[in-house]
Amino acid sequence: MNKIKTGIEGLDEILYGGIPEKNVVLLSGGPGTGKSIFSQQFLWYGLQNGESGIYVALEEHPIQVRQNMKQFGWDIKPFEEQGLFAMVDAFTAGVGKSKEFEKYIVMDLTDLRDFIDVLRQAIKDIDAKRVVIDSVTTLYLNKPAFARNIILQLKRVLAGLGCTSLLVSQISVDERGFGGPGVEHGVDGIIRLDLDEIQGELKRTLIIWKMRGTKHSLKRHSFEITENGILITNGREVVG
Numbered sequence: 001m002n003k004i005k006t007g008i009e010g011l012d013e014i015l016y017g018g019i020p021e022k023n024v025v026l027l028s029g030g031p032g033t034g035k036s037i038f039s040q041q042f043l044w045y046g047l048q049n050g051e052s053g054i055y056v057a058l059e060e061h062p063i064q065v066r067q068n069m070k071q072f073g074w075d076i077k078p079f080e081e082q083g084l085f086a087m088v089d090a091f092t093a094g095v096g097k098s099k100e101f102e103k104y105i106v107m108d109l110t111d112l113r114d115f116i117d118v119l120r121q122a123i124k125d126i127d128a129k130r131v132v133i134d135s136v137t138t139l140y141l142n143k144p145a146f147a148r149n150i151i152l153q154l155k156r157v158l159a160g161l162g163c164t165s166l167l168v169s170q171i172s173v174d175e176r177g178f179g180g181p182g183v184e185h186g187v188d189g190i191i192r193l194d195l196d197e198i199q200g201e202l203k204r205t206l207i208i209w210k211m212r213g214t215k216h217s218l219k220r221h222s223f224e225i226t227e228n229g230i231l232i233t234n235g236r237e238v239v240g
């Protein structure tokens with residue numbers, strides 16, 4: 001089984017080498033837990049190693065995403081120009097100046113076919129190996145009954161085209177699950193990021209809940225967000 005390295009320090013060890021190729025992984029967590037940074041770091045590592053990537057922006061303006069990434073030293077502009085990185089704008093619906101700057105725009109988010117067509121085109125154009133959808137929750141926010149179906153349709157396209165993918169799933173602060181039963185069973189893997197207040201301080205931890213195709217740590221691991229991105233601070237220990 002070919003493994004795709006996340007490039008996140010300490011994570012590939014607890015995944016026994018990385019995410020199995022073509023897996024569709026749910027990256028689940030509450031607000032501010034680091035989901036976007038995690039997924040952007042995953043794409044950036046791919047670019048550094050010759051693997052093209054796509055970021056589907058549903059929650060933030062693509063310009064903002066590029067700026068956020070640049071703050072960590074992840075300047076994707078040159079890779080976009082070389083056709084190694086593509087941004088799918090599923091945020092602006094073509095309003096404003098985005099039509100002048102963005103190559104891939106989803107005009108109508110309520111039309112999943114349109115979304116998938118734009119995504120498929122972007123994947124084919126740059127021969128993408130890594131895909132991030134941030135966040136997939138936005139696609140079924142008003143129609144939770146369709147969540148599983150949407151996930152399975154996405155999985156067919158993403159795995160079918162050979163991509164290894166992170167689907168960002170937004171949950172509320174106290175939610176115990178990962179984004180709904182249909183979603184959780186449909187994906188190949190689940191990584192959950194948490195932020196908990198312990199003695200007056202917020203602590204970040206993550207846990208790999210499932211990952212088809214590989215052995216993985218079952219422990220909860222602490223991590224930090226630094227100016228270089230995410231770093232697992234206790235690869236082997238359990239958080240007490």
Ligand SMILES: Nc1ncnc2c1ncn2[C@@H]1O[C@H](COP(=O)(O)OP(=O)(O)OP(=O)(O)O)[C@@H](O)[C@H]1O
Binds near residue numbers: 029032035037225226
């Ligand atoms: N340069 C930095 N150094 C350290 N921590 C940072 C830095 N930049 C952002 N952060 C932390 O990362 C958090 C945001 O991370 P991110 O945007 O990945 O969260 P998210 O899980 O995607 O959140 P949401 O679901 O609310 O969009 C901030 O709240 C802040 O705590």
